[in-house]
Amino acid sequence: MTTSEPAHSYPARQAPGAETVAELDARVIDCRACPRLVEWREEAARTKRRAYADWDYWGRPVPGFGPADAAVAIVGLAPAAHGGNRTGRMFTGDRAGDFLYAALYDLGLANRPTATHRGDGLELRGVRLTSPVRCAPPANRPTPGERDTCRPWLARELRLLRPTLRTVVVLGAFGWQAVLPVLEAAGWAVPRPRPVFAHGARTTLRATDGGAPLTLFGCYHVSQQNTFTGRLTPAMLREVLGAAAEAAGLAVSGTDPS
Numbered sequence: 268m269t270t271s272e273p274a275h276s277y278p279a280r281q282a283p284g285a286e287t288v289a290e291l292d293a294r295v296i297d298c299r300a301c302p303r304l305v306e307w308r309e310e311a312a313r314t315k316r317r318a319y320a321d322w323d324y325w326g327r328p329v330p331g332f333g334p335a336d337a338a339v340a341i342v343g344l345a346p347a348a349h350g351g352n353r354t355g356r357m358f359t360g361d362r363a364g365d366f367l368y369a370a371l372y373d374l375g376l377a378n379r380p381t382a383t384h385r386g387d388g389l390e391l392r393g394v395r396l397t398s399p400v401r402c403a404p405p406a407n408r409p410t411p412g413e414r415d416t417c418r419p420w421l422a423r424e425l426r427l428l429r430p431t432l433r434t435v436v437v438l439g440a441f442g443w444q445a446v447l448p449v450l451e452a453a454g455w456a457v458p459r460p461r462p463v464f465a466h467g468a469r470t471t472l473r474a475t476d477g478g479a480p481l482t483l484f485g486c487y488h489v490s491q492q493n494t495f496t497g498r499l500t501p502a503m504l505r506e507v508l509g510a511a512a513e514a515a516g517l518a519v520s521g522t523d524p525s
């Protein structure tokens with residue numbers, strides 16, 4: 268399915284400003300627009316991983332996490348079957364999230380370094396985590412069609428964040444490819460040729476309505492494949508996140524050089 272508005276409960280023609288981020292979050296969790304992903308997320312929730320046998324898995328689309336007036340958005344790929352799909356919160360309950368939240372805590376952008384479950388007290392300051400695909404995909408690989416079907420959810424979210432949003436950090440090349448058209452749909456001009464993903468890439472997009480520009484940062488994904496191999500170190504992640512926060516006007520803490 269490649270239409271610009273998916274066939275789900277998303278209010279495609281709702282008047283601008285008539286919806287809040289909280290309402291969007293409440294709507295997305297009921298989406299069933301991708302049959303393969305619906306089946307996979309629910310199958311994972313039924314069968315569970317042995318270590319989480321006593322968990323009541325979320326098994327639904329995972330909404331963005333963080334304040335509705337965030338200045339920085341961090342965009343990943345999709346929830347993990349036994350991470351976000353289990354806990355119902357972005358990057359919560361898996362090693363990728365542990366790596367990301369530790370960096371946010373080091374920078375003073377999270378009030379605690381770990382994320383275990385909804386209701387654990389974790390709060391983010393000025394940062395919202397989200398993804399271009401909201402349901403856990405098999406092998407962590409959504410299809411291009413699934414990416415396109417989910418696109419309006421992220422476009423709507425970024426449009427709602429626009430009054431305060433100043434930087435976006437994209438984790439990985441898949442997210443980068445997915446986010447560029449979303450940013451266009453949300454009101455920023457993406458240059459041609461399109462900026463290429465790289466760790467440390469940084470480009471500024473002007474707003475098509477004359478509003479505030481947006482600075483886009485590229486960062487390797489916090490997947491275990493990257494963090495276990497040292498391709499992405501804690502210092503590398505802190506450097507990109509810190510630069511993005513500072514570009515967005517957020518004060519950051521001094522960082523541990525280790």
Ligand code: SF4
Nearest residue numbers: 298300301328402417
């Ligand atoms: S991936 Fe997105 S569009 Fe597809 S079912 Fe999940 S929330 Fe809906």
